[in-house]
Amino acid sequence: MARFETTLEQICNHLGGVCHGDSRQLIDAIEPIETAHKKAISFVANPKYGAQIDVTQAGCLIVSPALQDRALARGACIVTAEPYLYFARLTQWWRAQTLSLSPSTAEPLIHPSAYIHPTATIGDGARVGAFSVVAAEAVIGAGAVIKNHVSVDIGASIGTDSVLHAQVTVGEHCVVGARCIVHSGVVVGADGFGFAPNQGRWEKIEQLGRVRIGDDVEIGANTCIDRGALGDTVISDGVKLDNLIQIGHNVFIGAHTAMAGCVGVAGSAKIGAHCTVGGGAIVLGHLSVADHVNISAATVVTRSITKPGHYTGIFPIDDNGNWEKNAAVVKQLGGVRERLRALEQRTAVPTVDSSK
Amino acid sequence: MARFETTLEQICNHLGGVCHGDSRQLIDAIEPIETAHKKAISFVANPKYGAQIDVTQAGCLIVSPALQDRALARGACIVTAEPYLYFARLTQWWRAQTLSLSPSTAEPLIHPSAYIHPTATIGDGARVGAFSVVAAEAVIGAGAVIKNHVSVDIGASIGTDSVLHAQVTVGEHCVVGARCIVHSGVVVGADGFGFAPNQGRWEKIEQLGRVRIGDDVEIGANTCIDRGALGDTVISDGVKLDNLIQIGHNVFIGAHTAMAGCVGVAGSAKIGAHCTVGGGAIVLGHLSVADHVNISAATVVTRSITKPGHYTGIFPIDDNGNWEKNAAVVKQLGGVRERLRALEQRTAVPTVDSSK
C-alpha cells in the first residue's frame, strides 16, 4: 500500500465518533493493539480485552463508551457505540485514500491488449485490464473493474462497480450483481456435476442453467460456483464466500450468509439466510438448512436442519495414541451398548433411557 | 443459452422413445417437474415420485412404461425404458441445438492473439481461443477446443474433440485423451509433493513423470492432477472428477470412477474402476481401493479396501451442546470399555464379545 498519513480529526470528520485527546495527532497505520506503534490507531471491540488498553503503544484507540475512561487514561481515543464496525469503516476509508495515491489508477480504462467482442456492452467508467476476454453479448456495468486474464463469456453480465480480480472466469449467460468482489481464480458457471449411469459408463447431463449472483457478494480466491442443470444456481445478496469453496449446481444460498474456506455444498442444497458455515464443512445434496443456522468448521451436514441454532460434528483431536485407543472403541460402540444393556438387565436396573 | 424451440416429434425423431399425445406440441425448455411451465418438458426417473405427475404444469413428461397411464391422464408424454438416461441425452441434443444458434461459433478457428509455438501440431478443425499458449511440440487433436488463457506446455497432447475451458493449464508432456472436458482453472501436471528430509530441511524430489488422462474424462473447475514422481499419474477412461479435487502424484484411478467435489487422493493411491467417492472424502497415500467401492462424503480412507461395498466414517452432526457432551466421552472411550469390562467381571456376566 502507498504510504498515507492523516489526523484523528480527519478520521472523525469522515467516519463520525467522538475524538478525545489531541485531534491533530498524526496517524500513519491501523495496527492490532498488541503490536501497535505510536503513530498507529487501534481498536478494542470486546470489553474483556480491556487490560490491553493499559499496555498498548497505540497513538489512538477506538473504544465503546464503557471503556472511554480507561482508554483516555493513557492517550487519545475515539468513542463510538460499535468499535468493530467503526474499525471496518476505517479500513475502507483508509484503503480508498491509499488507492488514490497509487499509480495503478493512471492505467487506461480499457487496456489495449484486452480482447472485447464487438457485441459486448461496457458501461461508463468500467475498466478492463490486460489480456482480459469479454465475449459476445456480455454486459459490463458502469464502474466495473475487470483485471488481467479475466474471461467474461458470451451473454454474461457484470453489475455496476463490481471488481473481477485477475484470472477470474465468468461463464456464459451467468450474472454477477452490483458491488461484488470476485477474487482471483474464481470460476463462476462451470458445468455442474451431473451424469446418468448407462451400463457402467456415465452419460453427461448438459448443464443448461446459469449462475445468478446478487448484489454486494464477495467470492474468495479459487472458489467455484457451478451453473444449474435445469434452472439456476443462486447466490443471494450480501453473501460472503471465502476461498476454495465448492458450490454445486442448483444450490441456493440465502442473503447475508457467510462461509469460511474449503466448504463444499453439494447440488440442490438450499441454505438459509444469515447462516454461517465454518471452514471445511460439507453440506450434502438436496438438503435444506433454515435461516440463522451456524455450522461449525469441518462438520458434515447429512440431514436438513429446520431450526436456527449451532450444529457440530467433529471427531475430537487427541494425542495419536489416545485417538487410536478411542477410535477402536468407536468401531465397537454397537456392541458396547449391547453389553451395557445386558448388564443393566442382569443387575435389574430399571431404565427409562430412550436410547435402548 | 440462446432461445430454442422444438416439437415432441422432433425430439422423438432424434432420441427415440414413443410419443403419446399431440406430437406437434411446442417445447421451449427442459425444466424440473416441480417448477415446469406449460411449454417445458420434464421427466420422472423414479416411480416413487409418481404423485408429482398429477400436479405438474409440464407440457410433456418423459416416463417409464409403468407410469405411462398416469402421465397420459394429464397430457403428452414420451415413454422410454430409461427416463433418466433419455433426459441426459435430451440435454445433450438441446445444448447442441442452442450452440448452433450462438454467435460464438462465428469466431476464428485459431484466435490471432493466441500464442502457438511453431513446432506445435494442431489438428484439422481444432479451435484456439484468445491469449491461449500452445508451447513447443504440443499436439492438439482434430476438433479440439482450447479456450481463453489456456496453457498447453511443451510436448503435451490434447485428444480429438476435447474441450479445455478458460484458464486451464496442461503441463509439459502430459496427455489428455479424446472427448475430454476440462473445466476452468484445472491444473494438469503440476509437480507432485515429494521431498526428502535433510537435516531439518526438505530436499526437492524432482517430479519426472507425467499425467496420462484417458478418453471421455471430465475434470471439474480448479481440480489439480499432479504429475508422477517416477512413472505417471493415470486417470482411466470415462472417469468423472468434480471441482476442487486434489489427485496426488502416481495415483491411479480406474475406468468410470466418479468423485464429487473437494475430494483429496494422496500420492500412489490406487482407486478401482466403477467406484464413487463422496464430496470431501480423503484417501491416504499408497492405499488400494477395489473396483465397485462407494465411499461416503467426508470419509477418510485410512486403509486399503479389498471388497466392493459402501464405506463410511463421519462424526454425526448434532446440536452443538449435545456434540460437546458426546465428544467429551469419545475422548474417554478406552476408559469406558475398561469400566464396562470390570463391571462385567464383577457381576460375573459371561461374555463372548470379541471386542474385549
Place this chain on the structure above:
Amino acid sequence: MARFETTLEQICNHLGGVCHGDSRQLIDAIEPIETAHKKAISFVANPKYGAQIDVTQAGCLIVSPALQDRALARGACIVTAEPYLYFARLTQWWRAQTLSLSPSTAEPLIHPSAYIHPTATIGDGARVGAFSVVAAEAVIGAGAVIKNHVSVDIGASIGTDSVLHAQVTVGEHCVVGARCIVHSGVVVGADGFGFAPNQGRWEKIEQLGRVRIGDDVEIGANTCIDRGALGDTVISDGVKLDNLIQIGHNVFIGAHTAMAGCVGVAGSAKIGAHCTVGGGAIVLGHLSVADHVNISAATVVTRSITKPGHYTGIFPIDDNGNWEKNAAVVKQLGGVRERLRALEQRTAVPTVDSSK
C-alpha cells in the same frame, strides 16, 4: 521429458557415493524398484524392503552400506549413507540435464506478448512468458522465471531464481522470496475473509496487510494465501505447501513446515517450525501450534497444541452398516456414560476413573 542417457560413473562424479560394479553401465531412467527395467537406476531407502533387491530388474540400485552385499549380489550399486536423499538429488540433476536438451530454453527471456509496466524492475536473466502481467513498481529478481498468464501486481516482489508457473497471481505489495517454486493457479495476496456484522449485513474490513513468503518455499497448484488484515501473513523459509491449501489472513507458518493437499488454516493461526500437517486437516483461527508437531490427515485442530507430538482426530472408516450403528451410539454417549456410572454405583464398584 527429453530423452537423456548417462553412466553410473557420471552420476557418481556429480553426486558422490561409491559405485560398485560396471561404472560405464548406461542409465536412461530413474524408476521405482518394482517396475524398473535394465537400463534404469532405482533405490532402496528402507532396509525392510531389502527383499525387493533380489527380484528387481534395475540396472543399478542406490543403497545404504548395510544393503551393499545384497545389492551387489545381483548387479551394480551406488552406496551412500542416505539413499533417499541421494535419490532426491539424482532427480534434481536428472531434470537439469533433460531441461538443457529441451527447446523451451530457446524462448526469449521476456516474451513480447507479456505486459510489463514501465516502472517494474526486472533482474538480469529473469524470464517472463507469454501474456504475463507485471504491474507498476513490481520487482522481479535475477534469474526468476515468470510463465504464461501470470499476474504480478503493483509493488510486488519476486526473489532471485524463483519460478512462477502459468496462471499464478501475486497481489499488490506481496513478497515472494528467493528460489521459490509457485505452481499454476496459486493466488498469493487475495483479501483475507474479514467482515464486521452490521444489522444483519456484513461490512467489509479492508485487508491492508501483505503476504510475505520466505526463501526456498514451494506452493502447490491452486493454493491460496490471503493477505493480512492489519500486518502480514507470513510463510517462513523452507515451507512446503501442497495443492489446494487455504491459508487465512495473518497466519504465521514456521520454517520448514510441510502441509499436504486440501489443508485449511484459518485466520491468525500460528503454526510452528518443522511441523507436518496431513491432507485435508483444518486448523481453526487464532490457535498456536508448537514446533515439531505432526497433525494427521483430516484432523481438526480445535485447540492450541503446546507440545511436540503426533495428534489425530478422524472418525474411523467402516462398512456403512456398522458405521450407522456405531454413529447412532456416538450421539448417545453422554447417556451411555451416565448409565455406566449408575451401574457402577448400584453394584458398588469402587472407581478412581477421572472421567466421571
